Each structure stands twice: as structure tokens, then as C-alpha cells.
Amino acid sequence: MREPAVKKTLYWCRECNVPLIGKTCRCGAAGVEIPIQKPYDLRPALTHDHDLLRSLLLERYGTDHLPQVVLFNKSSGVDRTEVIIANGVEFGRLSYDPAEHAYTLDLSQDALRFLAPFITKGIVDITAEAEEQGFGNRRLGGKKVMVKTGISEGPVVVRMKDLLGVGQLHDGGVRVRQIGKVEPESPPDPSWGEVVRVNVPLLKNLERTAIRFIRQHMNDRPKVNVSFSGGKDSTVSLELARRAGVTDVFYVDTGVEFPETVEFVRQCGIQVVIHGKDFWKEVEKNGLPRKDNRWCCERLKLQPVKEYLSGRGPCVTVQGNRWYESFSRSTLPGVIENPFNPLQLNISPIRNWRALEVFLYLWWRKVPYNPLYDMGYERVGCYLCPAMLESEAARTREIHPDLAGYWEAYLVAWAKKRGLSRRYIDLGLWRWENPPPKMCELAGRCGVSVPKKRQKS
Known part of the structure; x- marks a missing residue:
């Protein structure tokens, strides 16, 4: 699949007042270009x-x-x-x-x-x-x-x-x-359903290309499956894989998932649920998971999957990774052997889709998605993930005060043992072993001391 022409630009139809995933609207009007910012994930x-x-x-x-x-x-x-x-x-x-x-x-x-x-x-x-x-x-x-x-x-x-x-x-x-001078304007106010309607031709092309890509590689190894996380991207990948003829799906329950995600996975009919290591035992052994030390991904996800697949032999795994999710994934190839598990060949059929295309596709195909997105989350992972923004942590305290409160109490006790203030936890500084400059600056403005950087061995 080729890199999309709209990678750094959004096109907008002034006549219909809708965003476009191509350059031309279904009404025939040419889209107006709107420059967008990195990481370009609308x-x-x-x-x-x-x-x-x-x-x-x-x-x-x-x-x-x-x-x-x-x-x-x-x-x-x-x-x-x-x-x-x-x-x-x-x-x-x-x-x-x-x-x-x-x-x-x-x-x-x-x-x-x-x-x-x-x-x-x-x-x-x-x-x-x-x-x-x-x-x-x-x-x-x-x-x-x-x-x-x-x-x-x-x-x-x-x-x-x-x-x-x-x-x-x-x-x-x-x-x-x-x-x-301001000249008032009153443009039409279309719904998201209308946005889907005008973009259907390009959504069909995206679907066709992705299914063809899956079929092209699904037999590269003896078995094929889908790695399902409960997030929007893997939901789209699961839908595409099923349309391509893939039936085996697995999900990893880390034990610290949102209840909404666990229920959504159940509703999706995922038969194979792999359970990760006990998070609370692992955190005692490994320390807090951090953005710059995410041991949790290996212990709670990668290792359990590796153990599950070890008795099944080499396989192709369809996954929902996208270029626009993060800078680390911006050069993601479509087909790559999993460096953590060589038995696994990972293929990414939606790697050139933005979140905009993902949601439009779900709406077009009437595929249910995780309700956490409508509840204010950009990403749906573990409820205590260090990659979560502080704004999302605040939302978790509103929706699940019991889960958030238990983790917060753990963090406060952790900070107390190290002579760190409660404010250190409130600002979300625990998420890094070595907080970046912007967070150190925030801490300074708030009068919160930050431990000296740990030297990497």
C-alpha cells in the first residue's frame, strides 16, 4: 500500500461542510486544503x-x-x-x-x-x-x-x-x-452520517486494499490469527481480517483492563483470552511501569502471547498498528517478523490509516467499538498505563473512582517511601524515571522537586 496523499493535509468540502479522506467530495467539489500538525492523526x-x-x-x-x-x-x-x-x-x-x-x-x-x-x-x-x-x-x-x-x-x-x-x-x-473585521457565516451543519456518506467511495477503496493485503500475506506461514486489543484499530483490523477469511483471534487480558474493555471483548465473541502475569506481583518485583521503562508490555502482553503461540508453531498475526499513532511507529513496515517472537510474522493492513479513517470505516460498516472512546478516551489500554495522559487519569477518577483510587493510594505510598510529595503524583511525574524537560519545568513552576536523573548502565 502506498503512503496516502493526505498525510500532512486535510481536505474539506466547503459546499457540504464535511472533512474528506480524499481530495474531491462526492458532490463533485474540490476539497480545500487544511494543513495539519504532527503526528497528523486526525x-x-x-x-x-x-x-x-x-x-x-x-x-x-x-x-x-x-x-x-x-x-x-x-x-x-x-x-x-x-x-x-x-x-x-x-x-x-x-x-x-x-x-x-x-x-x-x-x-x-x-x-x-x-x-x-x-x-x-x-x-x-x-x-x-x-x-x-x-x-x-x-x-x-x-x-x-x-x-x-x-x-x-x-x-x-x-x-x-x-x-x-x-x-x-x-x-x-x-x-x-x-x-x-468579522463577517458572520452560517454554513450547513451535517452529521457524521453525512460525512460517512460522502466518503464511501474512498472507504471502499481502503477496505479493498487492506483485504487484498491480508490475503496476500495470510499464507506466508502455516497459520494465521488476529491480535485483538479491544481498541478501535484492532477492531477495524479484526473486521477486515474476517472479511479476508481469518477466523482465529486472541486477546490478552493484563488483569488491569477497564471493565468496559473486558465486556466489549466478550461481546465481540473472542474465544481465546490469554491472561498475563499478575500485575501487582510484577510491580513489586520490577518497580513502577514508566513511559521510559515499560516492562509491563513485555511481562503482561508479549511474554504471555509468546508462550501461547509456542505450542502452535509459526504464524502470521494481523495487527492494528498505524503510522500515525506515535513517532516510533511512523516507519512501520507492512510485514515484519516480531523481534520478541520470531515465530510470529506481524502484518499491519491499516498502517496508513489515520484515526479519522478508522472511525469513518467503523460507522460505515456499523461495527461496534469500545465505549470508552465516547466516554472521553483517546486510547484504551490498562487503566493505570503510564502512557495515559493526566487528563485521561482524571476522567478515570470520574468513571471508576474505585480503580483509580486503589492505584492512586499505591502511588502515594510509593512516593512517601522515596521522600516525594503528593503533588509529585498529582502532576503525573511518576510516569517517567527521568521526566522530560517540559515536565521538569512544570514541576518547577509548582514548587515540586524532581529526583536527579538516573544514569543508564
């Missing part, structure tokens, strides 16, 4: 996230006017950071602050074209102050205008005469990011 804002955006809009700006079709483009940050794409423009930015345990929604200038008529709060009129402070007709972008207002600090809409803009209110002043 995904839909599902139920909880859409509700979150609406609540943030309502709280800050007095309106929950948001189109049904909203995309997230994951970006770099201290914790969860998403570029929001809606109505064919970069609509704003959603970010989670682990220090404050709160989300912030920053609107873009383009978002005002769709929101301005509905905004009733969070508006700072700087007309008089700008003139008093000598700005006059000078460009205000990047300038700070001192103001008196009862609005709390954070992102605001800025008004100056007949101009509207966006800015940041902080320390008694507004830093104007951008301002200008």
Missing part, C-alpha cells in the same frame, strides 16, 4: 469530548453553538493538547493543565465567523483603553492593552470599535492575538 470529537467543548464555550462565552462535525489534531504540550478543526477552519485549541486539573479552550480568529452572533460573555472592549494608551490605528496583534474588567483571566474575545479579535487576559491586560 480524529473525531466523540460524545464526551463534543460535550466538553460545548460546556467550555458556554462557561466562557455564553454559547454552546458548535457544529456536529468537529475534528481533533493532536499537538504537543505538557498534557492533552488538541487543535480543533470545525467548519473547515482551525477553530481553536483545547488544552489540559495538570497543575490546575482544568481544561482551557482558546478560540481562533476564524472561529469568530461562526460564533460572533452568539457570544454573550467573555468580551473585553478595549476601544477607549487602546486610544488612551496610544495605540490609535496601529496594528494590535501581539500588543498588550491594559484594561479593567471583571472577567476572570484566560482567553477572551476582544472588541475595538467595529473590529473583533481574540486574546489572552492576564495581569490586568489583554494580549491581543489577532483582530479584524
Whole structure:
């Protein structure tokens, strides 16, 4: 399969107001290009996230006017950071602050074209102050205008005469990011069902190519199976593999899975469930699992699978790995011998799909997926995974306070033994043996000491 032409670009049909997975809409209109950011993995804002955006809009700006079709483009940050794409423009930015345990929604200038008529709060009129402070007709972008207002600090809409803009209110002043004439627009508000409909021809091509790829390699070894995790990517791979004629499927239960995942696996009819090592015994022997020391993957997943397959002989395993999941997988070949288990030849039929294509395919084929995605999770792994964002950990505390509380108590006891503060755990710093610079900076701002880096032997 060739690398997709849309890898670094999203196409959007202005006529239908829908995202496209190709360059042309089913209506015949050419898509408008929207540059996207690394790692280029666009995904839909599902139920909880859409509700979150609406609540943030309502709280800050007095309106929950948001189109049904909203995309997230994951970006770099201290914790969860998403570029929001809606109505064919970069609509704003959603970010989670682990220090404050709160989300912030920053609107873009383009978002005002769709929101301005509905905004009733969070508006700072700087007309008089700008003139008093000598700005006059000078460009205000990047300038700070001192103001008196009862609005709390954070992102605001800025008004100056007949101009509207966006800015940041902080320390008694507004830093104007951008301002200008705003012409209100009222585009159509299609559903995700309509997005699926206009993209069906390309979804058919993706399916056809993936099935052909599986059939091309499923006989490279005597047996073939599917590795199913309960996540969206392996759900699509399972559907494609079944259409290609593969029937054997296995799932690894690490013992620290979300209850929703365990139930979803049961509903999918997965007959072979492999159980990993006891996590609580392993953590006592190996220490905390970390992002830079994920021994848990080997002990709870890879080793149990290796033992299960050792008595079955060489096999081809269909898996759901994708290029866009992480930088480490961005060069993933379609066919590769598993370095941990040479008996296993791994094939990845959806390696060039983004999360957008994954969800559109699931909706098109009416394939059920793990409910955790609609509950606000980007990824669904173990409920205490170190790769989880602090925003997802906060969501886990809401949904499963018992599971989150048990792990949190363990972490607090672990920190106490090492002379680390409770705040060290609250900020999520336990996730690294050697926290990266951005996390050390966060710790410094919060007055939390970080142990000296461990030297690798």
C-alpha cells in the first residue's frame, strides 16, 4: 500500500461542510486544503469530548453553538493538547493543565465567523483603553492593552470599535492575538452520517486494499490469527481480517483492563483470552511501569502471547498498528517478523490509516467499538498505563473512582517511601524515571522537586 496523499493535509468540502479522506467530495467539489500538525492523526470529537467543548464555550462565552462535525489534531504540550478543526477552519485549541486539573479552550480568529452572533460573555472592549494608551490605528496583534474588567483571566474575545479579535487576559491586560473585521457565516451543519456518506467511495477503496493485503500475506506461514486489543484499530483490523477469511483471534487480558474493555471483548465473541502475569506481583518485583521503562508490555502482553503461540508453531498475526499513532511507529513496515517472537510474522493492513479513517470505516460498516472512546478516551489500554495522559487519569477518577483510587493510594505510598510529595503524583511525574524537560519545568513552576536523573548502565 502506498503512503496516502493526505498525510500532512486535510481536505474539506466547503459546499457540504464535511472533512474528506480524499481530495474531491462526492458532490463533485474540490476539497480545500487544511494543513495539519504532527503526528497528523486526525480524529473525531466523540460524545464526551463534543460535550466538553460545548460546556467550555458556554462557561466562557455564553454559547454552546458548535457544529456536529468537529475534528481533533493532536499537538504537543505538557498534557492533552488538541487543535480543533470545525467548519473547515482551525477553530481553536483545547488544552489540559495538570497543575490546575482544568481544561482551557482558546478560540481562533476564524472561529469568530461562526460564533460572533452568539457570544454573550467573555468580551473585553478595549476601544477607549487602546486610544488612551496610544495605540490609535496601529496594528494590535501581539500588543498588550491594559484594561479593567471583571472577567476572570484566560482567553477572551476582544472588541475595538467595529473590529473583533481574540486574546489572552492576564495581569490586568489583554494580549491581543489577532483582530479584524468579522463577517458572520452560517454554513450547513451535517452529521457524521453525512460525512460517512460522502466518503464511501474512498472507504471502499481502503477496505479493498487492506483485504487484498491480508490475503496476500495470510499464507506466508502455516497459520494465521488476529491480535485483538479491544481498541478501535484492532477492531477495524479484526473486521477486515474476517472479511479476508481469518477466523482465529486472541486477546490478552493484563488483569488491569477497564471493565468496559473486558465486556466489549466478550461481546465481540473472542474465544481465546490469554491472561498475563499478575500485575501487582510484577510491580513489586520490577518497580513502577514508566513511559521510559515499560516492562509491563513485555511481562503482561508479549511474554504471555509468546508462550501461547509456542505450542502452535509459526504464524502470521494481523495487527492494528498505524503510522500515525506515535513517532516510533511512523516507519512501520507492512510485514515484519516480531523481534520478541520470531515465530510470529506481524502484518499491519491499516498502517496508513489515520484515526479519522478508522472511525469513518467503523460507522460505515456499523461495527461496534469500545465505549470508552465516547466516554472521553483517546486510547484504551490498562487503566493505570503510564502512557495515559493526566487528563485521561482524571476522567478515570470520574468513571471508576474505585480503580483509580486503589492505584492512586499505591502511588502515594510509593512516593512517601522515596521522600516525594503528593503533588509529585498529582502532576503525573511518576510516569517517567527521568521526566522530560517540559515536565521538569512544570514541576518547577509548582514548587515540586524532581529526583536527579538516573544514569543508564
